[in-house]
Amino acid sequence: MKFGGTSVADMERIARVGRLVAAEVAAGKRVAVVVSAMAGKTNELVAWTDAAGAAAPGLAPSDEEYDAVVASGEQVTAGLLAMTLRHMGLNARSWMGWQIPIITDDAHGRARIDDVPGEKLGAAMDTGEIAVIAGFQGVSRSGRIATLGRGGSDTSAVAIAAAVGGQCDIYTDVDGVYTTDPRIESKARKLARVSYEEMLEMASLGAKVLQTRSVELAMAQRVPLRVLSSFVEPGEAPGQGTIVCDEEDIMEKRIVSGVAYSRDEAKISLFGLPDRAGVSATIFSKLADANINVDMIVQSHARSEGAANMEFTVGRRDAARTVEIMNGAKSEIGFADLAVNEDVAKVSVIGVGMRSHAGVAKTMFTALAERGVNIQVISTSEIKISVLIDAEYTELAVRALHSAYGLDKL
Ligand code: ADP
Ligand code: ASP
Ligand code: MG
Numbered sequence: 001m002k003f004g005g006t007s008v009a010d011m012e013r014i015a016r017v018g019r020l021v022a023a024e025v026a027a028g029k030r031v032a033v034v035v036s037a038m039a040g041k042t043n044e045l046v047a048w049t050d051a052a053g054a055a056a057p058g059l060a061p062s063d064e065e066y067d068a069v070v071a072s073g074e075q076v077t078a079g080l081l082a083m084t085l086r087h088m089g090l091n092a093r094s095w096m097g098w099q100i101p102i103i104t105d106d107a108h109g110r111a112r113i114d115d116v117p118g119e120k121l122g123a124a125m126d127t128g129e130i131a132v133i134a135g136f137q138g139v140s141r142s143g144r145i146a147t148l149g150r151g152g153s154d155t156s157a158v159a160i161a162a163a164v165g166g167q168c169d170i171y172t173d174v175d176g177v178y179t180t181d182p183r184i185e186s187k188a189r190k191l192a193r194v195s196y197e198e199m200l201e202m203a204s205l206g207a208k209v210l211q212t213r214s215v216e217l218a219m220a221q222r223v224p225l226r227v228l229s230s231f232v233e234p235g236e237a238p239g240q241g242t243i244v245c246d247e248e249d250i251m252e253k254r255i256v257s258g259v260a261y262s263r264d265e266a267k268i269s270l271f272g273l274p275d276r277a278g279v280s281a282t283i284f285s286k287l288a289d290a291n292i293n294v295d296m297i298v299q300s301h302a303r304s305e306g307a308a309n310m311e312f313t314v315g316r317r318d319a320a321r322t323v324e325i326m327n328g329a330k331s332e333i334g335f336a337d338l339a340v341n342e343d344v345a346k347v348s349v350i351g352v353g354m355r356s357h358a359g360v361a362k363t364m365f366t367a368l369a370e371r372g373v374n375i376q377v378i379s380t381s382e383i384k385i386s387v388l389i390d391a392e393y394t395e396l397a398v399r400a401l402h403s404a405y406g407l408d409k410l
Contacts, residue, residue: 001031002135002157005039006173007230008077011084016233018084020171021130023234025090032121032131032164034157035081037073042136042150045070063108067137067147071097074134074153082132092130095121097145102138102159104146111146112213113138113155118163125164133160154214162221169241170210171230176242177202177209179407180259185399187408191257192240195247198257198350201384205348206262210244218244247352255353255360256405261398262346263391265295266319267376268312270326272336275301275308282333283310286325292318296346296379296388310335311377313388316342344376345394348386349401355382367404373397 001024003017017033024031037045049066078094085092100121104111125131135153140146148155154170161168177199178188194202196219203212209227218225228241273279280299287294297312314322323340326333354360364385368375373396377388389397402408 002034002153002168002170003036003081003230004153004170004172005036005041007171008035008037008081009039011080013230014077014080014084017081017171017230018088019234020230020232021081021085022088022090025130030125030164030166032125032133032160032166033081034133034135034153034160035074035077036135036153037077041073041076042070045073064144067108067111067145071134071137071145071147074136078132078134082130085130085132090130091128092132093124095131095133097134097137097156098139100133100160102156104138104140104148106140106142106144106146108140108144108146110149111138111140113148113159113217114141116159116163118160118165121160122164148213149211151208151211152213154211155217158214158217158221158223158225161223162217167224167226168218170214170225170227172209172227173229173231174209174227175229175231175239176227177207177244177258179257179410180398180402181207181261184261184395185259185402185408187402189407189410191242191410193243193245193250194257195250195352196244197247197383198352199244201348201350201381202258202260205260205346205350205384205386206264207258207260215244253353254351254410255357256349256351256407257353258350259398259401259405259407260348260350261394263394264316265313265344265346265388266316266322267341267344267388268314268319268322268326269339269341270310270333270335270337271339272302272304273308273310274334275306279308279333280310282329283326286329286333287314287322290321290325292322292325296377296386298377313344313346313377343391344388345391345397346386346388347394347397347401348384349405350384352383354384361385363404364401367400368397371396371400373400 082092082094103115135156176190182188200215225244295313375387
């Protein structure tokens with residue numbers, strides 16, 4: 001059972017989580033609970049690290065100490081929930097990432113889980129003890145506290161389920177995975193089932209209901225995964241939530257299952273590049289060396305003979321660094337001008353049915369054209385189409401596409 005930030009936002013909600021956990025235990029289940037920090041806590045901790053950085057300009061930010069600070073929110077909620085369960089007469093204890101241990105690589109701030117030896121935890125659970133685990137955190141091979149990237153408690157939960165051989169229920173502030181973010185489109189519908197592949201695309205294209213890596217891990221380790229609401233009392237009709245499963249296990253065939261959006265994008269344009277072999281290799285090697293992920297890429301011929309233009313997108317937090325790197329290599333790459341646009345958003349439609357149906361792109365481009373939304377960049381894969389648009393039109397585009405594919409009538 002994993003509970004997100006809004007589900008443990010105060011003592012009243014932690015008490016309700018305690019009741020939900022107790023009900024599972026009473027039903028004879030062996031339970032491990034993974035908790036996030038209280039809603040807003042991680043943002044507050046990140047802001048403290050920014051403040052510490054600002055106080056020492058010129059010094060490199062210390063990623064290990066960033067993690068030492070931001071991992072603390074989960075320590076508090078794990079302790080409080082274990083305490084609450086004990087007060088209810090249950091046998092429970094808290095576990096920090098290093099105590100299990102959840103072993104990660106050294107990429108502080110966005111560490112990957114390498115291994116979770118389940119023996120110690122499993123043995124404790126075998127004695128009937130409820131394990132209450134701090135999500136989001138682990139310990140690196142060099143022995144330092146490491147965090148798993150924003151939203152990482154979902155991944156902690158799937159890793160724990162895989163380690164102790166269980167299923168993973170993600171309790172959150174919505175009662176399942178919807179056709180799009182219900183905060184943007186009130187007509188969004190809950191999906192009874194969604195395939196791992198579609199959920200992976202939805203998560204990586206911006207639907208933050210599950211962290212992308214948690215879906216990747218569940219898919220690889222065959223962990224049964226479910227998303228459901230924590231805002232119910234035990235015994236109340238809980239609803240089935242959404243089951244994330246294999247495509248074969250889904251009866252109803254949809255062409256498009258969801259619409260996702262992301263405002264974390266920035267577009268970089270390079271004008272007047274030499275039109276010859278090796279230019280793209282130089283540009284993207286420089287970015288790869290700096291560990292900057294590039295998403296969409298388009299290259300086009302410029303009007304003048306022998307010249308080309310290139311546009312690509314990077315995460316918004318990498319935009320300034322990208323510009324710096326490109327300008328630093330201006331003569332080597334040979335471009336004339338550079339522009340950066342941070343006022344962009346990526347809107348995507350996702351569905352496994354696209355593999356076998358024509359006309360999905362036409363529907364998307366027509367719906368956007370009818371609302372006067374201009375498309376700057378397009379990218380596709382087998383089961384998704386993404387467009388980059390002016391950020392101002394994000395909501396409009398999400399709603400237009402949601403209705404164009406009939407998702408409000410599912
Ligand atoms: P938690 O704190 O429980 O981890 P998150 O805020 O990380 O919760 O994720 C839940 C939120 O994800 C919802 O409140 C919702 O606004 C958002 N969301 C975005 N896309 C979707 C979607 N397709 N289905 C459900 N929720 C979505
Ligand atoms: N508390 C962490 C975050 O806000 C991890 C999580 O909520 O999953 O990113
Ligand atoms: Mg989350």
